[in-house]
Amino acid sequence: MPLLNQPVSLSHYLVVGAILFACGILCMATKRNAIGVLMGVELVLNGAAVNFVAFSAPFLRGDAELALGLDGHLMTLFVIVLAAAEAAVALAIALCYYNTHATIDVDEGDELRG
Amino acid sequence: MELARLVPLLLLFAWLLPLGSFAAIVFAGPRMGRGGHKAAYLATGAIGAALVLSLAALGAWLWHHPLAADSQAAAPLSGDWYTLAEFGKLRLAIGYYIDALTLGMFVMVTLISTCIHVYSIGYMHEELGEVTDPLVRGSDGGPLVRPGRFPRFFQYLSLFCFSMLGLCVAGNIAMVFVFWELVGICSYLLIGFYIERRSASTAANKAFIVNRVGDFGMIVGIMILLGGLGTFAFGDHLGAGGKVEPGIFSQVRPASAEHGLVVPDGLVRMAAADRLAAVYASMPSADAAEEEIARQIPQLRRAGYGYWLLILAGLGIFCGCVGKSAQFPLHVWLPDAMEGPTPVSALIHAATMVAAGVYLVGRFYPVFAPEVLLVIAVTGCITLFLAATIAIAATDIKRVLAYSTVSQLGYMMFSLGVGGWAAGLFHLFTHACFKALLFLCSGSVIHACHTNEMTEMGGLRKKMPWTAGTMLAGCLAISGAGIPLLIGLSGYHSKDAILAQAFSFARHAPAHGWLFYVAAAGAAITAFYMFRLWFMTFAGKPRVEHIYDHAHESPAVMIVPLVILAAFAIGAGWTLPVVNWGLPELLEQARPLGTAEGFPEARTIAGLVIPAEHYSHEPALHRIVSLAAFAAALVGFLIAVAFYGLRLLSAEAARRWFAPVHWLLVHKWFFDELYDAVFVKPALFLARQAAEIDRGVIDWAADGSARLCVLIARIDDWLDRWIVDRFVNGLARWTWRLGLALRPLQSGQLRQYVVMIAVSTVTIFILVSIYRNYALLP
Numbered sequence A: 001m002p003l004l005n006q007p008v009s010l011s012h013y014l015v016v017g018a019i020l021f022a023c024g025i026l027c028m029a030t031k032r033n034a035i036g037v038l039m040g041v042e043l044v045l046n047g048a049a050v051n052f053v054a055f056s057a058p059f060l061r062g063d064a065e066l067a068l069g070l071d072g073h074l075m076t077l078f079v080i081v082l083a084a085a086e087a088a089v090a091l092a093i094a095l096c097y098y099n100t101h102a103t104i105d106v107d108e109g110d111e112l113r114g
Numbered sequence B: 001m002e003l004a005r006l007v008p009l010l011l012l013f014a015w016l017l018p019l020g021s022f023a024a025i026v027f028a029g030p031r032m033g034r035g036g037h038k039a040a041y042l043a044t045g046a047i048g049a050a051l052v053l054s055l056a057a058l059g060a061w062l063w064h065h066p067l068a069a070d071s072q073a074a075a076p077l078s079g080d081w082y083t084l085a086e087f088g089k090l091r092l093a094i095g096y097y098i099d100a101l102t103l104g105m106f107v108m109v110t111l112i113s114t115c116i117h118v119y120s121i122g123y124m125h126e127e128l129g130e131v132t133d134p135l136v137r138g139s140d141g142g143p144l145v146r147p148g149r150f151p152r153f154f155q156y157l158s159l160f161c162f163s164m165l166g167l168c169v170a171g172n173i174a175m176v177f178v179f180w181e182l183v184g185i186c187s188y189l190l191i192g193f194y195i196e197r198r199s200a201s202t203a204a205n206k207a208f209i210v211n212r213v214g215d216f217g218m219i220v221g222i223m224i225l226l227g228g229l230g231t232f233a234f235g236d237h238l239g240a241g242g243k244v245e246p247g248i249f250s251q252v253r254p255a256s257a258e259h260g261l262v263v264p265d266g267l268v269r270m271a272a273a274d275r276l277a278a279v280y281a282s283m284p285s286a287d288a289a290e291e292e293i294a295r296q297i298p299q300l301r302r303a304g305y306g307y308w309l310l311i312l313a314g315l316g317i318f319c320g321c322v323g324k325s326a327q328f329p330l331h332v333w334l335p336d337a338m339e340g341p342t343p344v345s346a347l348i349h350a351a352t353m354v355a356a357g358v359y360l361v362g363r364f365y366p367v368f369a370p371e372v373l374l375v376i377a378v379t380g381c382i383t384l385f386l387a388a389t390i391a392i393a394a395t396d397i398k399r400v401l402a403y404s405t406v407s408q409l410g411y412m413m414f415s416l417g418v419g420g421w422a423a424g425l426f427h428l429f430t431h432a433c434f435k436a437l438l439f440l441c442s443g444s445v446i447h448a449c450h451t452n453e454m455t456e457m458g459g460l461r462k463k464m465p466w467t468a469g470t471m472l473a474g475c476l477a478i479s480g481a482g483i484p485l486l487i488g489l490s491g492y493h494s495k496d497a498i499l500a501q502a503f504s505f506a507r508h509a510p511a512h513g514w515l516f517y518v519a520a521a522g523a524a525i526t527a528f529y530m531f532r533l534w535f536m537t538f539a540g541k542p543r544v545e546h547i548y549d550h551a552h553e554s555p556a557v558m559i560v561p562l563v564i565l566a567a568f569a570i571g572a573g574w575t576l577p578v579v580n581w582g583l584p585e586l587l588e589q590a591r592p593l594g595t596a597e598g599f600p601e602a603r604t605i606a607g608l609v610i611p612a613e614h615y616s617h618e619p620a621l622h623r624i625v626s627l628a629a630f631a632a633a634l635v636g637f638l639i640a641v642a643f644y645g646l647r648l649l650s651a652e653a654a655r656r657w658f659a660p661v662h663w664l665l666v667h668k669w670f671f672d673e674l675y676d677a678v679f680v681k682p683a684l685f686l687a688r689q690a691a692e693i694d695r696g697v698i699d700w701a702a703d704g705s706a707r708l709c710v711l712i713a714r715i716d717d718w719l720d721r722w723i724v725d726r727f728v729n730g731l732a733r734w735t736w737r738l739g740l741a742l743r744p745l746q747s748g749q750l751r752q753y754v755v756m757i758a759v760s761t762v763t764i765f766i767l768v769s770i771y772r773n774y775a776l777l778p
Helices: A010-030 A034-056 A071-101 B003-031 B038-064 B100-123 B150-169 B173-191 B198-229 B248-252 B265-271 B273-282 B286-302 B307-324 B333-339 B342-351 B353-363 B370-393 B397-417 B421-449 B465-479 B490-508 B514-538 B545-550 B556-571 B583-590 B613-617 B619-645 B651-657 B659-666 B668-745 B750-771
Strands: B077-087 B090-098 B130-137 B143-147
Touching: A010 A034, A010 B750, A034 A071, A034 B750, B003 B038, B003 B077, B003 B090, B003 B100, B003 B150, B038 B100, B038 B150, B090 B100, B090 B150, B090 B173, B100 B150, B100 B342, B100 B353, B100 B421, B100 B556, B100 B583, B150 B173, B150 B342, B150 B353, B173 B198, B173 B307, B173 B333, B173 B342, B173 B353, B198 B248, B198 B265, B198 B307, B198 B333, B265 B273, B265 B286, B265 B307, B273 B286, B307 B353, B307 B370, B333 B342, B333 B397, B342 B353, B342 B397, B342 B421, B353 B397, B353 B421, B370 B397, B370 B514, B370 B659, B370 B668, B397 B421, B397 B490, B397 B514, B421 B465, B421 B490, B421 B545, B421 B556, B421 B583, B421 B613, B465 B490, B465 B514, B465 B556, B465 B619, B490 B514, B490 B556, B490 B613, B490 B619, B514 B619, B613 B619, B619 B651, B651 B659, B659 B668
Parallel strands: none
Antiparallel strands: B077 B090, B130 B143
């Protein structure tokens, strides 16, 4: 594994982000519990956020004159805020879902089946 | 109230009352009591009230213009009640022109109409319930049974009276024409009252169509007068700015020419339009041209410009009167008008329809040139002789009376034509009384016998004394019976006046003296056929037993009008001594200005002088004529007595001796056949040809284009169904199938969606990487 022999660089962060993202997708695809799905969503968001942060960190990129921009950080902050809002809405949905279905198993909610 | 306001107001109400009754019966007739019998009381009440109002108006008039032995013309009242429209100087108005003639007509029309209304209550009672008409076959083959039309009859009577009164009071020709046509349509409706009978509907059509022929001439006359004089009004009236606009009469007979006949400027301009246009072209300004024209007009008038237009206008107006009053070429409709109920015949023959024509000739008298008067006289003379001869051979009681009416109308026209204005109109009034009486009597007979044929009657005098007595009075009146030179029944006075004027005319214009002898002969024939009628109906032995046995006197409601009318038939011609109250004196008041002194010698016919009427009153002349007229009537009477009263001579034998003449008279001089051959057949032939063209060409083309349309529509339909619809339906079907195919993808499973999104994203990513040569793969 060549990555493990090298100092920490952008690629490492990207790998971590990709793992997080993949874990999130896996979680969303496998969990039947709505809360679990939500957690998967958080993982996906955070995986993306890690990527943003990694890309915008100047020392990780190695080209200092291009690295002054804070756009990646901003996007990350935006993602975090979005995630918080999303969590609130999603939990409300989960509660409603429970009210109507008496369970939070997402497989039960197939009213929109074609 | 002053006369000029009171009299028009009274006449306005008298005129509109029948209209109100008409409107009420139209809307509520069938609901007025059982069978609508109260409609009769309404109509009779309206016309009776109109009679009272007319009498009041006449009284007011006579209070201001008392009658005297030498009555002078009193100024007529003219004005407008309501202006319908105004186009520049031309006014269309509901106006009035009231003189003694108008008032006399009002009283006469309302009096006779009232009698006829009362009589009709009795005569038409069968119409109250269901009516069985034996002359019409119903749909089941038996006699037709139909609901009664009692209210409708009175509704038409009211409209008829309204129209006739409107015609009499009219103040302008436009209004005259409107009411003229209304009278025509009323007669049409009433003649065709038994509409189911083919003969009745044909007679109604005939009356209407023949009258249209006359009206065509009348429209020509009206157009000439309107074009030349620029006004419809008879009398003068205040125009815009307080200026007096001269009416027709004062334009044709201006006061400046002492009411002599003058061709009005307008007609001169019309006739000389070419010359005046040349004047306009040659003059520098319009004003100068007008001045020059004004200078030239008297010259042109002397040269005769416009005179023919005046003659043509007069002939046109007279042509309308020929149709309405059933004069010689257009007399054929009146005898057929017998198809209506008998009271209608009485109304048409006495007070309304046919009187309208004579009245209008009297009214337009100032406008007629001497040439027109000669035409009128000759027409009247031919009519009186023709109709009298036809009446000799007729056996239908109403037909005899119808031809006698035509003949008497001929007398009136003849009298007006030879200058006897007052005599002609006097005869109109007296004739109205005795002809209404005669018709109602014949109605009473028909009511009793249920037949019109005199050959089936006879001896009815014992069964129907009142009818026989009143009818005898009518016969004596129409024959002109009286004590010569002293007094007589109404017809004696009026016919005397006519013959005296004819004699005076024959003296002044010897070239046309034959007219007098024809008229005198007509008087003899009149006496003959009237007494033939009376003897055949009432005297002798019954000819058909069961009809005689069935006959009965009519009810009082029918007899009372007969008695009233008989009184007028006897006395209408009298002039009360001392106070000088009489019809001739009344008419003398209405004599149009300028006609009292006769007419000057005609411009185009040498030796034609229309003498003044007062010449005929000279005792020397009057005595001769009186005796001659009486002798003529006596001869006619004696012949009738010889043939039908005492049966000294055999009518059968006379018929054989004069077989060709009898054949001619029975066929009414072949007028119907002639008109049938000359007008009706060609018209029908043309109509049939037109129908053939319609069917063969126009229908064929129309049908063909319709069929073509259908064909094109079929093709269009096929295209629509098999091409357009298929394409659209196919598209819809494929969309549907695609939807069905994609349906399982929408499982509603959240997790599945997530997997799909992820897999798709990755797939897209990989694909893009491959095709864009991106860095994912080495």
